[in-house]
Amino acid sequence: MKRTIKYLGLLILVILIILAIVLAYIGGSPIPSYATADFEYEASHTPGMIARGAKLSSMLCSSCHMNRETGRLTGGPMKDVPPDWGTVYTPNITRDDIYGIGEWTDAELLYLLRTGIKKDGQYSPPYMAKLPKMADDDLDAIISFLRSDHISVQAQAVPDQPSDPSFMVKMLCRIAFKPFDMPDARIEMPDTSNRLEFGEYLAHNLECFSCHSADFATNNYLEPTLSKGYFAGGNKPLDPEGRIMLTSNLTPHKETGIGNWTRRQFINTLRLGIKEGEEGLRFPMMAYTMLTEHEAGSIYDYLMTIPAIENKVERSVY
Ligand code: HEC
Ligand code: HEC
Secondary structure (H helix, E strand, O other), X not given: OHHHHHHHHHHHXXXXXXXXXXXXXXXXXXXXXXXXXXXXXXXXXXXXXXXXXXXXXXXXXXXXXXXXXXXXXOOEEOOOOOHHHEEOEEOOOOOOOOOOOOOOOHHHHHHHHHHOEOOOOEEOOOOOXXXXXXXXXXXXXXXXXXXXXXXXXXXXXXXXXXXXXXXXXXXXXXXXXXXXXXXXXXXXXXXXXXXXXXXXXXXXXXXXXXXXXXXXXXXXXXXXXXXXXXXXXXXXXXOOXXXXXXXXXXXXXXXXXXXXXOHHHHHHHHHHOOEOOEOOOXXXXXXOOOOOHHHHHHHHHHHOOOOOOOOOOOOOOO
């Protein structure tokens, strides 16, 4: 009996030592790396595509990479990451060859935006956007914009500040977060005159669903409609002071969603960031001034067709 207890104690000690070694290994090792881009790709770089890319990136990239002091995408501290994720800085993505992404090929950019794998093979944690479902043409537009002479991406020699992701982020990047696969076929744009199809595309690819469903952790980025509490709000992004900003229920539920909103009311709120008789919409929600009436209206038309979910979300007030 005594002997069994002795062996058991020894076994537990060995397990603890192994666990400590594994944890120390994860804590001390970088975020994992994967195979790099192995295909040829050249974006179209036409003026029309560049303009379209500028518009898309003002909605999808600027919130993190734009630096107010330089007026360009030179990056800076990301204040709205949860404190237990560590400190995160966004890098300089202007065309600077040394400090920016001047040396990246179009294929490397496409690969990063689709899969989350950077030029050097390292996986980019979830605080960097990934666009696994966006149409090829829209990605082509974003890449054309990044390589253009547009003022916000002109080369500027601002060095990156190193991020210090927490142990938890590093561990999750080993066990939970994995890169997305490159799609095996082209992803076509939906028919933009079909308001429901176009609205769904925008609601998914402008990341509305990602903030407006139950939780980032239970979102399904490959099949957004399967996300927990799809569009029923209650997710908890942070404001720049690190306070929770509950997201609104955008399902057509009459009492707790936007079922009683008119199309006009929705378009105005979305594009101007205003709410009748209330304080305007606050960060991280932005005023989508760049969306056309047709785009904003299509999102509304689509949202009116999704399942209504009863979920009362009180607006965060500070
Ligand atoms: C929520 C914040 C956020 C958004 C939105 C975002 N990024 Fe990033 N991005 C980051 C962070 C943080 C990193 C650094 C990731 C890392 O450390 O691996 C990064 C890395 C990058 C890199 C790699 C640069 C390098 O030098 O390693 C590129 C390129 C990039 N982002 C482009 C974009 C584009 C294009 C968009 C819009 C489609 C975008 N990002 C949207 C936060 C963001
Ligand atoms: C980064 C997270 C985030 C993204 C992306 C986002 N939202 Fe929001 N949204 C919020 C938050 C947070 C609020 C609440 C803001 C407040 O209380 O001031 C909000 C509020 C709203 C409201 C007001 C609803 C109400 O009941 O008051 C509408 C409408 C809305 N968002 C639509 C959209 C659409 C459409 C998109 C995509 C084009 C989108 N949002 C993308 C976070 C986000």
